[in-house]
Amino acid sequence: MTSYYDVDAILTDAQKVPCTFELSVPALGFLEGNMSGDVKQGSKVELPLWLGEMLAISQSPSLVSLDHPSALSQRVLNALKADARTVDLRALAPHFYNLGARVLELFEEEEMIEVLSDAFKSRAAVIADQAHNPRGALGEGADFMRGLDENERQLFRASHDSAKAVRTWMNDLKK
Amino acid sequence: MALPLPPGLTPPEIAFMCEMELVTIIPRQRLEGLELLGGPLKPLNPPQRASIPLWLALLLKRQRRANIIPPPWLSPHSLAAILKFETEDSPVAFSPPPRLPPLPPSTTVPLSSPFLPSSTADAAADALPYHWLELGSMLLEAAPDDFDDADEVRKLLRGLREARMAKLRQSVEVLDAGGGFKMNGVGGMELGEARSFITGVVDGLRKIGKSREEARKERDRENGYSPSQDYDDDEMDMR
Numbered sequence: 001m002t003s004y005y006d007v008d009a010i011l012t013d014a015q016k017v018p019c020t021f022e023l024s025v026p027a028l029g030f031l032e033g034n035m036s037g038d039v040k041q042g043s044k045v046e047l048p049l050w051l052g053e054m055l056a057i058s059q060s061p062s063l064v065s066l067d068h069p070s071a072l073s074q075r076v077l078n079a080l081k082a083d084a085r086t087v088d089l090r091a092l093a094p095h096f097y098n099l100g101a102r103v104l105e106l107f108e109e110e111e112m113i114e115v116l117s118d119a120f121k122s123r124a125a126v127i128a129d130q131a132h133n134p135r136g137a138l139g140e141g142a143d144f145m146r147g148l149d150e151n152e153r154q155l156f157r158a159s160h161d162s163a164k165a166v167r168t169w170m171n172d173l174k175k
Numbered sequence: 176m177a178l179p180l181p182p183g184l185t186p187p188e189i190a191f192m193c194e195m196e197l198v199t200i201i202p203r204q205r206l207e208g209l210e211l212l213g214g215p216l217k218p219l220n221p222p223q224r225a226s227i228p229l230w231l232a233l234l235l236k237r238q239r240r241a242n243i244i245p246p247p248w249l250s251p252h253s254l255a256a257i258l259k260f261e262t263e264d265s266p267v268a269f270s271p272p273p274r275l276p277p278l279p280p281s282t283t284v285p286l287s288s289p290f291l292p293s294s295t296a297d298a299a300a301d302a303l304p305y306h307w308l309e310l311g312s313m314l315l316e317a318a319p320d321d322f323d324d325a326d327e328v329r330k331l332l333r334g335l336r337e338a339r340m341a342k343l344r345q346s347v348e349v350l351d352a353g354g355g356f357k358m359n360g361v362g363g364m365e366l367g368e369a370r371s372f373i374t375g376v377v378d379g380l381r382k383i384g385k386s387r388e389e390a391r392k393e394r395d396r397e398n399g400y401s402p403s404q405d406y407d408d409d410e411m412d413m414r
Contacts, residue, residue, distance in 0.1 A: 159372035169186035
């Protein structure tokens with residue numbers, strides 16, 4: 001579904017996920033800052049999602065095992081469950097929901113789907129309010145607006161543009 | 176790349192469609208019958224009332240050749256009643272659209288929205304038709320002197336718009352990745368304004384729920400469902 005040239009998809013895949021090496025690999029020590037050595041079995045390294053995914057699913061005794069990225073840790077999910085509106089998603093991951101969708105492709109997590117969907121919905125309602133209120137993005141809503149992830153920014157932009165188009169039309173009537 | 180326009184109609188396009196609505200006028204000058212693309216127009220004989228398309232009514236009004244009679248629902252009294260219904264009686268659902276006239280006999284061509292007389296002088300007074308916001312704004316701009324109390328109508332229209340847009344925004348809380356919620360009675364301009372937001376939310380939810388959807392399809396395929404049954408399954412989820 002996502003295009004090869006989709007910048008957002010590329011940036012999502014570049015986000016780091018924690019991986020644990022299941023085997024010792026010679027001469028890969030630079031991954032953890034050990035320039036000339038080997039990667040020992042059991043060492044934890046942060047790898048980009050695309051690389052970690054390849055290493056985890058390519059071979060049957062898999063080379064690494066993936067873990068949830070810190071942006072989707074239980075702590076974050078609990079915060080989203082408590083009040084999604086106060087969480088700064090952008091600080092966690094600029095493409096938070098895309099990362100979530102990619103991780104959900106790799107792990108079976110019914111609960112995470114629920115939490116992310118509910119968070120997205122409740123934040124979307126606030127985004128729409130901010131988009132229709134011309135002063136919202138500057139006043140008390142500024143902190144919330146800074147914490148939007150890339151998907152939510154597009155949503156804000158779309159609803160702001162359509163509200164603006166209707167306002168422009170109404171003003172044009174007066175001429 | 177095609178046109179850099181968002182999906183759906185832009186506000187000027189919606190207003191253009193709205194100009195097909197019939198409105199009632201009192202002509203001040205005689206006018207010969209016109210052969211319009213939308214059908215022939217009867218000769219205008221002052222002071223007999225006539226129902227003509229909005230675009231022609233606006234043109235005649237601008238040339239001071241006619242007075243427009245605002246539809247009954249555009250009176251302060253009915254707007255206030257509808258606003259009260261929207262805000263107090265029904266905090267979630269929208270006020271219902273006007274009732275459809277009894278079905279014509281099957282031999283005639285059925286009429287749909289722009290050709291139904293929902294904005295003429297004998298329209299229902301207690302319901303907002305599809306093009307309420309556009310028609311109201313255009314009439315208030317072009318013919319404020321034909322209203323009894325144009326400022327009051329303008330204020331009520333703005334109030335209605337605010338109340339209904341807030342409802343529309345809140346309604347995303349019940350949206351699901353499967354899509355589908357009741358939008359009966361939502362007007363054309365409101366749809367145009369809310370479309371990009373609502374589709375954006377549904378797209379986001381589908382992206383998040385994609386893995387679950389794939390898993391379900393996989394399961395269905397293993398259980399040997401045919402695609403048509405799969406479709407029924409989706410339908411069930413909407414409710």
